[in-house]
Amino acid sequence: MAEIKEIKGKIVVPYHWSYGATITKFFQETRENKKIYGARCTKCKGVLVPPVRLCGRCFAPTEEEWVELSDHGRLVSFTTVYLPFPGQPTEPPYTYGMIRLDGADTDFPHLIKEIDEDKMKVDMRLQAVWSEERKGNLFDIKYFKPEE
Amino acid sequence: MEPLVKEGNITVPYQWTTGPAVGKFLTELRDNKKIMGLRCPKCKRLFVPPLELFCGRCFVEMKDWVEVSEEGKVISYTVVNLPLPEPCQPPLPPPYALAAIRLEGADTEIIHLLGEVEFEKIKIGMPVKAVWKEKREGSILDIEHFKPRG
Numbered sequence: 001m002a003e004i005k006e007i008k009g010k011i012v013v014p015y016h017w018s019y020g021a022t023i024t025k026f027f028q029e030t031r032e033n034k035k036i037y038g039a040r041c042t043k044c045k046g047v048l049v050p051p052v053r054l055c056g057r058c059f060a061p062t063e064e065e066w067v068e069l070s071d072h073g074r075l076v077s078f079t080t081v082y083l084p085f086p087g088q089p090t091e092p093p094y095t096y097g098m099i100r101l102d103g104a105d106t107d108f109p110h111l112i113k114e115i116d117e118d119k120m121k122v123d124m125r126l127q128a129v130w131s132e133e134r135k136g137n138l139f140d141i142k143y144f145k146p147e148e
Numbered sequence: 149m150e151p152l153v154k155e156g157n158i159t160v161p162y163q164w165t166t167g168p169a170v171g172k173f174l175t176e177l178r179d180n181k182k183i184m185g186l187r188c189p190k191c192k193r194l195f196v197p198p199l200e201l202f203c204g205r206c207f208v209e210m211k212d213w214v215e216v217s218e219e220g221k222v223i224s225y226t227v228v229n230l231p232l233p234e235p236c237q238p239p240l241p242p243p244y245a246l247a248a249i250r251l252e253g254a255d256t257e258i259i260h261l262l263g264e265v266e267f268e269k270i271k272i273g274m275p276v277k278a279v280w281k282e283k284r285e286g287s288i289l290d291i292e293h294f295k296p297r298g
Contacts, residue, residue, distance in 0.1 A: 001175075001178065001179060003171055003172065003175045004166055004170075004171045004174045004175045004178070004286045005165065005166060005171050006163045006164060006165045006166060007163070007164045007166055007174075007286075007287075008161070008162070008163050008164075009161070009162050009163075009164060010159055010160065010161045010162070011159070011160040011161075011162065012157060012158075012159050012160075013157070013158040013159070013160065014156070014157050014158075015155075015156050015157070015158065016153050016155055016156075017153065017154040017156060018151055018152075018153050019151065019152040019153065019154065020151075021151075023152070024150070024151050024152040027152050028152070086159065136152050137154065
């Protein structure tokens with residue numbers, strides 16, 4: 001056998017990330033009620049989804065006003081990922097889209113399925129497909145598909 | 149409100165280049181069940197395991213490879229009872245005994261597991277002998293542990 005010149009190792013870094021009050025509320029609603037909530041900026045009145053505590057544009061608080069959004073929306077942009085890398089939601093190839101939910105003022109990334117990439121068009125209508133088993137994360141929504 | 153927490157795992161795979169000294173040491177463990185050391189031509193100390201090609205005290209290159217015995221004695225030891233947090237990868241689930249072992253002819257100690265012994269019976273100065281693994285992969289754990297020698 002060849003002389004040893006290198007050793008392979010692996011460092012594992014487990015962590016807990018606390019969602020904080022705003023994202024906790026968002027994921028509680030997706031998990032318990034299959035509802036998507038945004039938060040309205042007190043200054044610009046934009047509806048931010050996923051919600052953040054402070055509006056990134058105005059630095060004004062948002063969480064005083066929760067807004068229930070539709071789980072339908074339109075496709076703003078999309079791309080297909082062919083390259084494998086750590087932390088992917090699924091095996092490539094898969095298509096990711098930016099989705100503007102009805103009533104929202106920000107876009108929201110998620111998987112797009114049940115359609116071939118070459119049939120996808122910017123501005124097409126999409127709807128959420130909910131997971132049976134919801135754990136309080138972004139995959140409480142399984143993916144988005146073309147609106148029926 | 150019940151605060152939600154995400155549990156994640158970052159994995160960091162890496163390759164560590166052994167350098168020629170550790171490379172040869174591990175290759176000899178794997179292929180020939182031999183424990184090799186390097187002798188400093190100036191101070192004559194025998195380094196086991198050899199971590200560098202240079203003697204840290206004399207700053208001279210060491211080329212003189214010497215096979216050492218697989219027998220030696222315990223210079224110091226400890227019993228580990230605490231499970232280590234990740235990312236540490238302990239060789240065994242605790243409790244296990246770790247010892248600094250000076251092999252016959254060597255001037256430095258090798259850190260390794262003590263096996264086939266009750267922890268209460270481990271003594272400093274105790275003679276020990278290497279127990280080899282059948283399937284060796286070029287790791288310090290190609291020696292399974294050191295056991296007491298009669």
